[in-house]
Amino acid sequence: MSQFVALPKGLTEETFAKAIQEYRALLGEDRVRTDPASLQSYTKIMIADSEEHHTPSAAMYPTTLAEIQAIVRIANKYKTPLWTVSTGKNMGYGSAAPASRGQIVLDLKTMKKILHVDEELGYCLVEPGVTYYDLQEHFRKNKLNLWVDVPAPSAMASPVGNTSDRGVGYTPYGEHFLFSCGMEVVLPNGDAIRTGTGGLENGTSWQSYKWGYGPYVDGLFTQSNLGIITKLGVWLMKGPPPGGYFPFLMKFPRVEMLADIIRTLMPLRLNQIIPNACIVVNAGWEAAGYFTYDEHGRGTNRESFYKKKDSLPPEVFQQIMDKYGCGAWNFYAALYGSPEQVALNWKYVSGAFKQKFGKDVRIFTEKEAQGDPIFEYRRQLMMGGSTLQEFGLYNWRGGGGSMWFAPVAAARPSECDKQMKLATDILNKYGFDYVAEFIVGWRDMHHIIDLLYDRTQEEEMTRAHRCFDELLSTFTKNGWGTYRTNTAFMGKVAASYGPEMMRIHRALKQALDPNNILSPGKSGIDLDASVA
Amino acid sequence: MIDQGRRRFFTSMFSAGAAVAAAWAGGGPVAAAAEEAAETTALGINGLCLYVPSLGEAGEFVAAMSRNAPGRWAAHPLPGALTERYFAARSLYEGARGKANTFVGVVDPATFAVVHEAIVDAGGSFHYVTEARDRVTFSVQV
Numbered sequence: 001m002s003q004f005v006a007l008p009k010g011l012t013e014e015t016f017a018k019a020i021q022e023y024r025a026l027l028g029e030d031r032v033r034t035d036p037a038s039l040q041s042y043t044k045i046m047i048a049d050s051e052e053h054h055t056p057s058a059a060m061y062p063t064t065l066a067e068i069q070a071i072v073r074i075a076n077k078y079k080t081p082l083w084t085v086s087t088g089k090n091m092g093y094g095s096a097a098p099a100s101r102g103q104i105v106l107d108l109k110t111m112k113k114i115l116h117v118d119e120e121l122g123y124c125l126v127e128p129g130v131t132y133y134d135l136q137e138h139f140r141k142n143k144l145n146l147w148v149d150v151p152a153p154s155a156m157a158s159p160v161g162n163t164s165d166r167g168v169g170y171t172p173y174g175e176h177f178l179f180s181c182g183m184e185v186v187l188p189n190g191d192a193i194r195t196g197t198g199g200l201e202n203g204t205s206w207q208s209y210k211w212g213y214g215p216y217v218d219g220l221f222t223q224s225n226l227g228i229i230t231k232l233g234v235w236l237m238k239g240p241p242p243g244g245y246f247p248f249l250m251k252f253p254r255v256e257m258l259a260d261i262i263r264t265l266m267p268l269r270l271n272q273i274i275p276n277a278c279i280v281v282n283a284g285w286e287a288a289g290y291f292t293y294d295e296h297g298r299g300t301n302r303e304s305f306y307k308k309k310d311s312l313p314p315e316v317f318q319q320i321m322d323k324y325g326c327g328a329w330n331f332y333a334a335l336y337g338s339p340e341q342v343a344l345n346w347k348y349v350s351g352a353f354k355q356k357f358g359k360d361v362r363i364f365t366e367k368e369a370q371g372d373p374i375f376e377y378r379r380q381l382m383m384g385g386s387t388l389q390e391f392g393l394y395n396w397r398g399g400g401g402s403m404w405f406a407p408v409a410a411a412r413p414s415e416c417d418k419q420m421k422l423a424t425d426i427l428n429k430y431g432f433d434y435v436a437e438f439i440v441g442w443r444d445m446h447h448i449i450d451l452l453y454d455r456t457q458e459e460e461m462t463r464a465h466r467c468f469d470e471l472l473s474t475f476t477k478n479g480w481g482t483y484r485t486n487t488a489f490m491g492k493v494a495a496s497y498g499p500e501m502m503r504i505h506r507a508l509k510q511a512l513d514p515n516n517i518l519s520p521g522k523s524g525i526d527l528d529a530s531v532a
Numbered sequence: 533m534i535d536q537g538r539r540r541f542f543t544s545m546f547s548a549g550a551a552v553a554a555a556w557a558g559g560g561p562v563a564a565a566a567e568e569a570a571e572t573t574a575l576g577i578n579g580l581c582l583y584v585p586s587l588g589e590a591g592e593f594v595a596a597m598s599r600n601a602p603g604r605w606a607a608h609p610l611p612g613a614l615t616e617r618y619f620a621a622r623s624l625y626e627g628a629r630g631k632a633n634t635f636v637g638v639v640d641p642a643t644f645a646v647v648h649e650a651i652v653d654a655g656g657s658f659h660y661v662t663e664a665r666d667r668v669t670f671s672v673q674v
Binding site for chain 1: 613660
């Protein structure tokens with residue numbers, strides 16, 4: 001019987017044991033773990049796939065750049081694959097588990113230095129283990145009037161992890177990779193580089209000027225396995241003056257109104273009257289967020305309204321909307337600036353929606369929404385606050401299963417409407433509910449759908465897997481790409497972008513990482529896998 | 533993952549936790565079966581049990597735990613929003629290290645999602661986790 005929980009593909013136990021011995025000589029016993037208890041957390045996945053496919057062989061915890069460089073050299077020597085995570089909070093996308101069995105998790109949560117915060121120009125330089133919450137605490141402690149844009153699990157996710165997976169948030173700086181500036185990266189051969197202007201001796205603009213000189217390479221290290229990001233520059237917003245942050249909510253009663261909502265909001269988004277990555281949330285998501293306890297202490301969830309296991313019929317959705325007072329669509333956005341600017345812009349925004357929808361829109365500002373926990377959650381997100389409220393989704397259906405299906409649409413009314421209808425039909429066909437939000441980007445919509453299912457039921461897990469597969473196939477046929485996906489479907493998503501793109505990714509991998517040691521399988525890039 | 537003796541011990545505690553939760557949900561026969569299946573142990577427990585208020589009350593958890601796994605038990609509710617639960621779980625776990633010898637919990641799936649990360653972020657690991665549709669029981673190494 002093996003002394004290890006799993007082995008890297010193609011490695012004998014003897015070779016792996018030697019590699020582990022060498023890693024331990026470098027980091028010590030405590031920071032190279034192969035025992036089952038230490039590895040358990042990395043197999044805690046929420047996607048519809050077996051843990052067996054994603055069980056790591058070991059986990060390592062470096063703390064310095066030099067250690068990572070030395071680790072990479074050992075990995076090349078023994079050909080041990082390294083699956084890098086920052087804080088490992090990629091829930092619904094595969095969590096911290098590797099794409100394939102036997103990889104070593106290189107866990108960077110122990111690299112927690114906030115290296116620099118520049119209040120004057122609004123940027124910071126952080127290591128991978130720094131969380132959004134750590135940054136906010138730093139701002140508070142040092143009385144800095146700075147905001148960092150956050151993704152939904154902000155209290156425990158990291159800017160390095162989220163940016164490198166091209167995650168998004170909800171303030172005007174919502175497109176995280178766009179608002180990053182300068183990286184330090186360990187390459188697969190162990191060399192370290194600094195991108196942008198970071199290579200200049202005595203350079204002063206590493207975190208203030210993105211492009212440097214010559215080909216811009218930062219993108220090569222996002223959603224990729226071509227390097228390990230060890231430092232990242234992040235641009236920060238200056239907090240607006242008192243009265244200069246104005247979050248609001250508009251509720252719309254009918255599902256068919258989506259196209260008109262997009263038609264009304266996009267001009268305001270494009271002319272920057274609404275400057276933030278605002279959100280249009282459906283009733284399913286909204287209701288799941290309102291998970292509460294009744295007077296007997298029992299939770300209210302989907303089952304409280306509908307005992308059957310198939311998808312919720314429209315009339316039950318209506319009951320849920322009536323119970324929580326939420327709309328079929330719920331539009332959250334915010335205005336930022338001086339109080340005078342905000343007041344003026346509010347006239348444009350509220351005027352445009354009232355003109356279009358009349359009595360069919362209900363409008364809530366902070367004043368009207370006092371005490372509403374979901375408004376508060378959205379208010380926090382749109383100002384870069386710390387919240388974990390989104391996890392309430394996991395009580396809605398129960399059983400711990402969640403897979404984010406995340407196609408992108410051009411921000412056109414008809415396109416969003418078509419996506420919504422198609423996704424609803426496919427989800428319902430498999431007995432699941434449409435639980436979704438549109439995050440409004442610069443000219444695109446991130447259509448974020450949470451495929452919630454019961455992971456404790458094998459049949460339901462199989463069904464969820466098949467449902468996700470059909471969603472992906474159908475959306476691809478319609479010309480819609482997926483911006484991000486989970487570890488079970490990375491190959492399929494990569495293939496959807498065409499063989500030429502797969503070949504260039506593979507050529508880059510071959511050139512930079514011929515031993516295929518960094519995160520094989522990430523974004524479908526794996527030298528051991530065949531290319532059609 | 534863990535030796536059989538220790539697994540039996542934790543199984544008994546989970547049965548106790550499940551019994552409380554099932555009783556709360558009106559599952560009398562389930563509760564009775566769980567208690568019947570439970571085994572006692574003489575490990576000298578100094579334990580802490582996290583729970584969410586919807587699944588039971590502190591007194592019930594302490595009583596059930598003490599009955600099935602005799603020792604000193606404290607039950608801590610995780611009230612409030614999920615963000616607060618994350619920080620509370622983390623703080624309770626950090627506080628328990630070096631003091632308690634047993635750290636278990638009975639929570640709902642959403643709470644478990646944040647509690648799991650809180651424990652891991654504090655450097656902890658799990659003996660094991662048992663998930664059901666509406667509740668999760670777990671045991672953490674301390």
